[in-house]
Amino acid sequence: MATMYYPPYRPQSEQLLNDNDDQLPSQDALEKVLPEYSYIFVDPIPRIKPPGSLLKDANPQANSSDPSDQVVLQYQLGELQRYREAVHRMANDIIALRQHITELQSVNSGLKLQLAQFKDASRLIHDSADLDGLTKEEMVERYAAIKRKVVSQSADMETYRENIRQLKNLLIDKDEDIQKLSRDTLNKDSQMRVLAKLRETQAKSERYKNAIEQQEKVIEKLEKVLQKSSTSKISSEKGNERYEALQAENQRLKDQLHNYQVFK
Known part of the structure; x- marks a missing residue:
């Protein structure tokens, strides 16, 4: 396949710029930018439209009556077509x-694939070079030794696999023991909470029992006082109020004692 050569870059854009932006570059601007550029593919038959058709397609105002405008426009369209072909x-x-x-x-x-295959083949040739000077008996003996080694390695591999299976089973058993211990710990914690609650209830019951005993003693004393007050004559209004107060206090203590007994 043909190749394309690009010469060293020499900036000439300053020389190609025109003072007037409305004007197109010169006809040989592309050759100045790439002076030594040679195209690989060149169309055998140039496909250049006739100036009349280009003029008709590009600008509908090409039918102007001014001949100079038509010449300038035709020249510009030709330049544009050449730039298009170059691109x-x-x-x-x-x-x-x-x-x-x-x-x-x-x-x-x-x-790269061939090189890798060549390296593999070279390695095989290098390994087989040790077998060139061996007799048939020696080769058979070496083959038997290699076979015994393979069998021994296979047995070791099977032993390793069996050990791995045993370790896996042991790990599963340990995991189950850990889960059982966790459940026992949770049960023990719940039992400890229940026991603490029972102890708290027992202590509260003891407090209520002591309070009941004290209330019973107070009630007995109040009943004795009330009996003495009822046997004696109540002559004054102050004594009557005291009797009613003692009776109300006695009734309150009885109600409280009843509540303690119900709670117990």
């Missing part, structure tokens, strides 16, 4: 280069 050729070159890069990458991958 089209450059785009084709870029596409071709990308395809070439893809092909080179594919070839590179194949070469």
